[in-house]
Amino acid sequence: MKQKFAAFLAVMMLFSVIAAMPATAAKTSVVDVIVDGKAIRYTGAKPYIENSAVMLPVRATASALGMTVSFKRSTHEVVLTSPDCTVIFHAGSGEAAVNGTRVSLNSPTSIHKGRVYAPNALFESLPGLKVQYDPAKQQILINHVEQGPEATAAAVVGLLTKGGYGELAARYFDLALAEALPAADLEAVWNQVIGAAGAYLSTESITTQPSDSGKVIVTAKLVFERMKANVILTMNDQQKLAGLFIQPAASDDMEIPEGITEEKVVVGQGGKYPLEGTLTLPEQGTGPYPAVVLVQGSGPSDRDESIGAYKPFRDIAWGLAQQGIAVLRYDKRTFAHAASFTKEEAARLTVKEETVDDAIAAASLLKSDGRIDSSRVFIVGHSLGGMLAPRIDAEGGNFAGLILLAGSPRPLWDIIYDQNAAFIAKMSDSDPKKAANLAWLEAEYKKAKQISDWSPEKAASETVFGIPASYFKEMDSHSADGYAKELTKPVLVLQGEDDFQVFANKDYLLWQEHLRHNPNTAFKLYPGLNHFFVDYSGPDEGTAKEYQHPGTVSEEVILDIAKWVQSGQLEK
Numbered sequence: 323m324k325q326k327f328a329a330f331l332a333v334m335m336l337f338s339v340i341a342a343m344p345a346t347a348a349k350t351s352v353v354d355v356i357v358d359g360k361a362i363r364y365t366g367a368k369p370y371i372e373n374s375a376v377m378l379p380v381r382a383t384a385s386a387l388g389m390t391v392s393f394k395r396s397t398h399e400v401v402l403t404s405p406d407c408t409v410i411f412h413a414g415s416g417e418a419a420v421n422g423t424r425v426s427l428n429s430p431t432s433i434h435k436g437r438v439y440a441p442n443a444l445f446e447s448l449p450g451l452k453v454q455y456d457p458a459k460q461q462i463l464i465n466h467v468e469q470g471p472e473a474t475a476a477a478v479v480g481l482l483t484k485g486g487y488g489e490l491a492a493r494y495f496d497l498a499l500a501e502a503l504p505a506a507d508l509e510a511v512w513n514q515v516i517g518a519a520g521a522y523l524s525t526e527s528i529t530t531q532p533s534d535s536g537k538v539i540v541t542a543k544l545v546f547e548r549m550k551a552n553v554i555l556t557m558n559d560q561q562k563l564a565g566l567f568i569q570p571a572a573s574d575d576m577e578i579p580e581g582i583t584e585e586k587v588v589v590g591q592g593g594k595y596p597l598e599g600t601l602t603l604p605e606q607g608t609g610p611y612p613a614v615v616l617v618q619g620s621g622p623s624d625r626d627e628s629i630g631a632y633k634p635f636r637d638i639a640w641g642l643a644q645q646g647i648a649v650l651r652y653d654k655r656t657f658a659h660a661a662s663f664t665k666e667e668a669a670r671l672t673v674k675e676e677t678v679d680d681a682i683a684a685a686s687l688l689k690s691d692g693r694i695d696s697s698r699v700f701i702v703g704h705s706l707g708g709m710l711a712p713r714i715d716a717e718g719g720n721f722a723g724l725i726l727l728a729g730s731p732r733p734l735w736d737i738i739y740d741q742n743a744a745f746i747a748k749m750s751d752s753d754p755k756k757a758a759n760l761a762w763l764e765a766e767y768k769k770a771k772q773i774s775d776w777s778p779e780k781a782a783s784e785t786v787f788g789i790p791a792s793y794f795k796e797m798d799s800h801s802a803d804g805y806a807k808e809l810t811k812p813v814l815v816l817q818g819e820d821d822f823q824v825f826a827n828k829d830y831l832l833w834q835e836h837l838r839h840n841p842n843t844a845f846k847l848y849p850g851l852n853h854f855f856v857d858y859s860g861p862d863e864g865t866a867k868e869y870q871h872p873g874t875v876s877e878e879v880i881l882d883i884a885k886w887v888q889s890g891q892l893e894k
Contacts, residue, residue, distance in 0.1 A: 375429035375441035420492030422500035520547025599652030612698035613648035619705030630869030641880035712805030723812035730829035731803035818851030
């Protein structure tokens with residue numbers, strides 16, 4: 323349920339057909355063009371200077387660069403293709419589409435003496451090329467440039483921070499990402515980042531790691547006025563971006579406390595989606611220890627459930643281990659393997675693959691460890707993880723008990739509606755976007771209430787609140803309230819009173835209603851704590867910006883969980 327910076331929208335670009343009139347500008351001088359150290363010998367058509375642009379014969383120049391050229395005389399459409407690039411423009415236009423992204427040129431393309439010409443800016447926009455113009459020598463140097471993932475990431479960050487969204491997309495997006503994330507949407511996302519984080523100051527670090535799909539994940543940590551953020555790039559072997567994700571960077575300067583130890587583990591070892599994780603153990607005692615599996619909320623999330631300046635799962639793991647309880651946390655599948663999903667696989671994803679199956683595997687891993695008391699393995703589910711905890715338990719987790727942190731037994735689409743409604747209610751009545759947003763929200767909510775009546779095929783073809791309706795339909799067919807009403811094992815429900823994502827006056831009360839039959843259930847509401855059980859008071863209170871202020875999970879919450887796991891009781 324975390325608000326995400328990135329929103330991926332599928333769009334189709336429409337290119338205008340512009341009839342080009344023959345250019346009338348006179349050729350002022352001849353320019354030499356050198357590609358990879360070798361001069362192009364133009365026959366017939368020659369480069370020339372027009373105003374501030376160097377006009378290059380398209381067919382001869384593109385051919386020297388290893389590109390194929392096609393020209394439709396009826397529409398004056400020109401298409402240039404190479405293994406990693408497709409360029410489309412119409413002679414006479416000042417724009418081109420590079421890998422599906424619109425690029426503005428410094429001068430319009432033209433037809434001169436029966437030949438198509440394009441300004442040097444067109445070739446400067448192509449990925450993998452470095453173009454330099456020396457007016458004193460009347461010379462253009464064009465070189466193919468090979469750069470490593472870190473150099474590519476630095477170039478991407480440079481364009482991003484300077485507002486070069488179109489050029490960034492044209493040079494570095496693969497075709498699928500260009501379709502999913504148009505330059506205009508990328509600009510909107512970046513503006514959201516700037517609004518929350520303040521002005522960009524510097525790049526702190528750039529790191530790379532391989533993925534099991536053969537792609538490379540590059541993370542650039544950026545420093546802003548008010549916080550740090552990670553730009554996470556998924557690159558293919560041609561240094562093209564198959565994914566771009568911007569995520570607040572949590573504070574990582576805390577050292578592991580004394581009295582506990584941590585070791586790396588892999589959840590789902592040998593399967594299609596192995597997940598790296600951390601097992602935190604008490605140093606005192608010899609075990610076997612009681613243990614918990616931590617299950618994250620919605621969206622891609624690392625094992626610490628990092629968001630803004632928070633690392634709530636790290637806090638819980640360290641705190642419980644200090645109380646003699648082992649804790650397993652692991653990277654979520656959509657965080658660790660996003661680069662390996664095809665577009666079709668991502669569209670078909672449900673919470674079973676996203677969360678349920680991996681949580682069951684994590685429980686099995688703990689129970690097979692001789693240091694763990696297999697009869698005392700619990701699940702701690704936060705947010706979406708709390709909603710799914712009863713299902714995870716019923717479908718194979720077989721936990722000793724369930725701890726639900728800021729979860730809800732309601733349908734997810736109903737919660738999303740309430741979250742958006744609360745946001746819109748805070749907008750000024752004079753804001754013209756308020757009425758439009760409200761109309762959109764009500765239209766989506768009307769669709770959401772019909773999902774149960776839709777066929778699987780219709781649900782697969784529709785979106786609700788920007789999410790495939792099939793995601794909601796599958797989740798509703800395994801409703802949290804249905805599982806909750808069957809629970810007889812111990813359940814602990816905890817909720818922050820200041821949570822503006824899951825609501826104490828609705829969701830917390832519904833848990834009490836659905837679990838009232840179970841005498842092994844305990845509840846506790848914490849005044850002043852937000853969705854991540856952090857106590858914050860300040861100017862950003864009640865907004866997502868409060869997550870950017872450093873904070874840790876309340877010690878009271880951690881001690882309450884520990885007491886309940888060890889004795890089944892809460893502190894009075």
